[in-house]
Amino acid sequence: MRPYGRAADALRTIEIETGVSPYAEGSCLIKCGNTHVLCTASVEENVPPWMRNSGKGWVTAEYGMLPRATHTRGRREAAAGKQSGRTQEIQRLIGRSLRAVVDLRKLGERQITLDCDVIQADGGTRTAAITGAWVALSRACNWLVEEGVLDVSPVHGQIAAVSCGLVGGEARLDLEYEEDRVAETDANFVLTDDGGVVEIQATAEDKPMPASAFDDLFTLARKGVKELVGIQRSAIG
Amino acid sequence: MRPYGRAADALRTIEIETGVSPYAEGSCLIKCGNTHVLCTASVEENVPPWMRNSGKGWVTAEYGMLPRATHTRGRREAAAGKQSGRTQEIQRLIGRSLRAVVDLRKLGERQITLDCDVIQADGGTRTAAITGAWVALSRACNWLVEEGVLDVSPVHGQIAAVSCGLVGGEARLDLEYEEDRVAETDANFVLTDDGGVVEIQATAEDKPMPASAFDDLFTLARKGVKELVGIQRSAIG
Amino acid sequence: MRPYGRAADALRTIEIETGVSPYAEGSCLIKCGNTHVLCTASVEENVPPWMRNSGKGWVTAEYGMLPRATHTRGRREAAAGKQSGRTQEIQRLIGRSLRAVVDLRKLGERQITLDCDVIQADGGTRTAAITGAWVALSRACNWLVEEGVLDVSPVHGQIAAVSCGLVGGEARLDLEYEEDRVAETDANFVLTDDGGVVEIQATAEDKPMPASAFDDLFTLARKGVKELVGIQRSAIG
Amino acid sequence: MRPYGRAADALRTIEIETGVSPYAEGSCLIKCGNTHVLCTASVEENVPPWMRNSGKGWVTAEYGMLPRATHTRGRREAAAGKQSGRTQEIQRLIGRSLRAVVDLRKLGERQITLDCDVIQADGGTRTAAITGAWVALSRACNWLVEEGVLDVSPVHGQIAAVSCGLVGGEARLDLEYEEDRVAETDANFVLTDDGGVVEIQATAEDKPMPASAFDDLFTLARKGVKELVGIQRSAIG
Amino acid sequence: MRPYGRAADALRTIEIETGVSPYAEGSCLIKCGNTHVLCTASVEENVPPWMRNSGKGWVTAEYGMLPRATHTRGRREAAAGKQSGRTQEIQRLIGRSLRAVVDLRKLGERQITLDCDVIQADGGTRTAAITGAWVALSRACNWLVEEGVLDVSPVHGQIAAVSCGLVGGEARLDLEYEEDRVAETDANFVLTDDGGVVEIQATAEDKPMPASAFDDLFTLARKGVKELVGIQRSAIG
Amino acid sequence: MRPYGRAADALRTIEIETGVSPYAEGSCLIKCGNTHVLCTASVEENVPPWMRNSGKGWVTAEYGMLPRATHTRGRREAAAGKQSGRTQEIQRLIGRSLRAVVDLRKLGERQITLDCDVIQADGGTRTAAITGAWVALSRACNWLVEEGVLDVSPVHGQIAAVSCGLVGGEARLDLEYEEDRVAETDANFVLTDDGGVVEIQATAEDKPMPASAFDDLFTLARKGVKELVGIQRSAIG
Secondary structure (H helix, E strand, C coil), rough: HHHHHHHCCCCCCEEEEEEECCCCCCCEEEEEEEECEEEEEEEECCCCCCCCCCCCCEEEEEEECCCCCHHHHHHHHHHHCCCCCCHHHHHHHHEEEHHHECCCHHCCCCEEEEEEEEEECCCCCCHHHHHHHHHHHHHHHHHHHHHHCCCCCCCCCCCCCCCHHHHHHHEECCCCHHHHCCEEEEEEEEEEEEEECCEEEECCCCEEEEHHHHHHHHHHHHHHHHHHHHHHHHHCC | CHHCCCCCCCCCCCCEEEECCCCCCEEEEEEEEEEEHHHEEEEEEECCCCHHCCCCCCCEEEECCCCCCCCCCCCCCHCCCCCCCCHHHHHHHHHHHHHCCEHHHHCCCCCEEEEEEEEECCCCCHHHHHHHHHHHHHHHHHHHHHHCCCCCCCEECCEEEEEEEECCCEEEECCCCHHHCCCCCCEEEEEECCCCCCEEEEEECEEEEEEEHHHHHHHHHHHEEEEHHHHHHHHHH | CCCHHHCCCCCCCCEEEEECCCCCCCEEEEEEECCCEEEEEEEEEEHHHCCCCCCCCCCEEEEEECCCCCCCCCHHHHCCCCCCCCHHHHHHHHHHHHCCCCCCHHHHCCEEEEEEEECCCCHHHHHHHHHHHHHHHHHHHHHHHHCCCCCCCCEEECCCEEEEEEEEEEEEECCCCCHCCCEEEEEEEECCCCCCCEEEEEEEEEEECCCHHHHHHHHHHHHHHHHHHHHHHHHCC | CCHHHHHCCCCEEEEEECCCCCCEEEEEEEEEEEEEEEEEEEEECCCCCCHHHCCCEEEEEEEEECCHHHHHHCCCCHHHCCCHHHHHHHHHHHHHHHHHCCCCHHHHEEEEEEEEEEECCCCCHHHHHHHHHHHHHHHHHHHHHHCCCCCCCCCCCCCECCCCCCCCCCCEEEECHHHHHHCCCEEEEEECCCCCCEEEEEECCCCEEEEHHHHHHHHHHHHHHHHHHHHHHHCCC | CCCHCCCCCCCCCEEEEEEECCCCEEEEEEEEEEEEEEEEEEEECCCCCCHCCCCCCCEEEEEEECCCCCCCCCHHHHHHHHCCCHHHHHHHHHHHHHCCCCCCCCCCCCEEEEEEEEEEEECCCCHHHHHHHHHHHHHHHHHHHHCCCCCCEEECEEEEEEEEEEEEEEEECCHHHHHCCCCCCCEEEEECCCCCCCEEEECCCCCEECCHHHHHHEEEEEEEEHHHHHHHHHHHH | CCCCCCCCCCCCCEEEEEEEECCCCCCEEECCCCEEEEEEEEECCCCCCHCCCCCCCCEEEEEEEEECCCCCCCCCCCHHHCCCCHHHHHHHHHHHHHHHEEEHHHHHCCCCEEEEEEEEEECCCCHHHHHHHHHHHHHHHHHHHHHHCCHHHHHHHCEEEEEEEECCEEEEECCCCHHHHHCCCEEEEEECCCCEEEEEEEEECCCCEEEHHHHHHHHHHHHHHHHHHHHHHHHCC
8 A cells, every 4th residue: 555565554674874974973864765855963062043042052053955866856945045944944943953952952052953954755754864963963962972072961752753634534644645645644753762752743734633643653753763763873873 | 839829731811802903814912921922824825836726725833032031131133134943833834823723725726925023922822822823823714714715614623732841850841941841841733622742742852752742731731721712702803 | 185084284193003013112003094004123232333332322224015005016125125215215214313312432342223014005104103112212221221121211312203294385294195195396305393303305207396385385284293292192191 | 515615406417418339329528517427228129028018118217336435445245245225226217217307208119228336426326317317218219210220319308416405494495414424304306307306316314304395405506407407408418 | 105105196995885875866985095075066957147048057066064073173165154265166177177077068968966965075175075076977867868858968968076186395195184284285176088178276385395396296196187087987887 | 350450369458456445454446348347445453253252354345237237227126126146156256266365364353345446347247346356345444454454465475366268269358248258268377476376167168178279278367467567667657
């Protein structure tokens, strides 16, 4: 029924390759099926003006998509002169989610920027970006410890994200593009390894859904995230 | 415990005054305590270029906040030269939520734009905007029927929205600004009058929350929306 | 002859309600017939960079119009990404006019920003904005005295503004939209309570006008401003 | 008393050289003392979208200043990414003034754009621009007649502009920069050759002025414009 | 002497992997040492407005660099709101170079856009982009032939590009970043497989260079391009 | 064969008038046939933020073209809201070329900005701008010496620029617009008075050119620059 005969509660093949950037303090390339996102973490020894002298650091994210990451070419945002509302929404989500598991005071007055650039898109780019960004962030913080800059990593929790949706009335885990564009409902879950909620965004595209359907999606998401956190741990080593 | 001695599961005083604009095809001023939002619905006899000849109409929304709607003056977005990511996120949410209860084919090739302008802000402006925008939209569609443009209103469902949050560990309904800025978790629910889910956005600000806490917020939201849809019905008459 | 049987030298019904904003240091809602403008004065304890260490303060203004303040919906300037030439012209006029009656040295190194937002437009929005802004500014300065920040108010004069025009050869006071769009000539006068000139902007739309016609408009404006300053005084109390 | 011993009611030396551009349909370089403005009129065989099929043409203007036209270098507006409020105000004034003496129906569906570029600035650039633009416009319209495109010129009146101001209490004609920056009041008059009013903009910079002072400025302006229209006529030949 | 003991006239290790994008009509990842550029060619069945009904197609290019492609993080151009002058200069160069070997009439009224996105930067990104873009373009044109859209490929020549420079007085081929930033002179050559000149850009950074030094660079470039075109041919197969 | 019967290796008539701006520290109007460029050098006693405390100064350039400098009117960049890629490319070239003959350390921590504004364009505007900018820069530096600000001029070399091209297979010096738009190849050379290379930009528009053709252009350029530097010297006096 699903593309490639995938079960309704199965993730696509997930691969996380770390250390892909020769310059970034932390990096990985995450592949969720045909969705490929390059995540780099850049450490800078200063914080935004409004945080100076606060004794706290900052974690933020930027998201981008190469023009031909998609089936048809999209307009380059740098050429258009601004980031779309969708892009801003996604990068705000990534940054907010990561900050929920970082102790900004322990980070000290420095900033870590996560750049999540979509090389290929086949649905679920924002959740792949969050899952990958956590890996890049963790590696950058470990690097800060190895370099003797910090005593302990300020990352105090593990998060991963996955999308779920109702397609033809069926609750499915980890939608790919062909499913996503016909789904009745699309929901993104950012959860911790022990099932805690960091962020939930559920949207009924065409018509409202019953509360029970939302519960089904939430259950699928917990299953998916449990698998994703295992893959993240293997990647970090 | 709460400001004004409000119970944890109580809404603020809600008032919806309709017909406040002499020009708009539908309008209302919604007051949720000290949060006041002016909502107007403007009918235009054309659709965006990408929808032409589709036989369908479009419903969209724009959101704004007067510079001194808040405790301290904010920068005017028109002067800054762009809408903030937050503004775009909110107006996308309002438009998406309304489209979930409108039959765009029945609307025909015309566009209805909901302008939601915050005159005073004391927390919960986006949910007030959605609740008010539904009223303005319904009145504009009724006007189209009265004018003989349409046979029946294309609005096929009723929605309202409310925010909930955990403050000091307690689940509370309809946060005001002073609560919102110290809340551990903030969640916005857009629900139908019979409890269907249109949109859920839950965000753990500082640290993840257990799934049970999310359930408590969801329960509060259903109670709040049940009251709001009654007030909407009275306002429309 | 005129809408509502108004005499050529009669103002529309003018109402000024003060204290309409719970947050601004000074505010009013001015209604000139169907033209409604919300004016707020925000005091900030700093000045623009080019004024620092000058020992002087600054008074400035911003002007905006809600998209559906008008008969047909106008584009939101924040969405368009810039303020129109008309908007900039108007806000420069408002700020300049107010500065003519403020002693910037007595104000001290702080800035007062007047936000004039048009809620409904039926002609004469810029003159209503000036008349209302003077009230909001005066109240903010009185507040500074009451708070003990200043010994005396730096506002040393009273101003009000009104538009006049030639319609079908007749000189008329306080044009509304239906008159304005067919007027041969449009003139805006900003005058003091004792008839002094702060600003005059007269424009012959289609063809030049004789100097005597300009004199007629000037005479009408003096009459109108005399009434307006009385209403301002009552509003301030 | 005045720089160069000029009388209070005397213009600076005015020169208008026509035909300075090898490409423009009409052009002149106007010199008012050290203020030099290059004015070109460009005829294009189409009108803005909102005027199509109206049977009428359009006359518009753009204004610019070379970065080092002034005593100290100003920022290039193209580099800044937008035209200042002042620039927009001026170019709107120039276009509006010229349209008051052009029969747009006789012009037919074509547009004439007046580019007024300040090569050197020493006060009075906007009034010099209007006086020069009228010459360039007239020459372009004469060219349209010579080419057989039009039967008669659509320019039905002659305008020129001049600034006046109060300096140390004295009413002076045609202020130069050193006077302008200390003037109590600045007023710009756009008048026809027979004394008709096209536009008046009077601004009291520091404090209001009595109505009698305004009358003095108006009288000076009429004298100045009478001389300017003679120089314009000689230039056109 | 050079990093990695490279000879003055030796290229870095060059690899070109084709077919890396699942969606683009032509694509490759080119690696010149640590400089990695992803090049995709997107075919669209329309041309820019100014080329419509000309019977000719268009080839254009866009260039971007991921924020952490470099040693320290650079600002994302989409977030900055515009492409830098450097970016525009480079993408204009890429497009112009490719058009020199394409018969736009044979291409027909369609556009091919080359997106050159730098994943890692270690000097020579613009020349790597050109060399890779030619491969992506050729593959897209071959695809058009295979699909039966075109009878023959409109690509009538082969080009590749390389940088050369004077470092410590020595002429070197294919500079990497550490050499580039200390080079006295930097020159980029776009040449055909038979030594024809498509584009030369030579810049003396600090002080002028003798003409003989330029000749040395030119000679090196011809040697380098000869090797590059062989690698391109192998890549296309 | 060439317009005005000019020989293939002849420059157009060149005139350089210095001291044309009453305010700039150095200025000239350069005329190369019908191409007229106004060049001003502005000295400012500060440097860009990234150069502060470096002990070095900075030389930069901005380029602009009046809208009707060309045969048909072009869009004003200030109105368009940005400088075109072409404009940025040119002004970067001018600044870079000049810095090659200035000792920035001897200049001290001050900035000289060269504004090159094209009053009339008939081909070769960027090379005329460079030739003229060097004159304006030299005069500004001489002024700094005369004023006693500097002991010696930091300008240590003389440069001039000229374009060459292949037209109908013939190598020609100093192309004018009618030649430029049909040229097979266009090349710009910035050379020193003793034949040193500062910048070469050669572009084959339609098809690649043989290396020997490039040599012919280079030879012509050296001849042209030799004449130009003589004219520059006479102009400076």
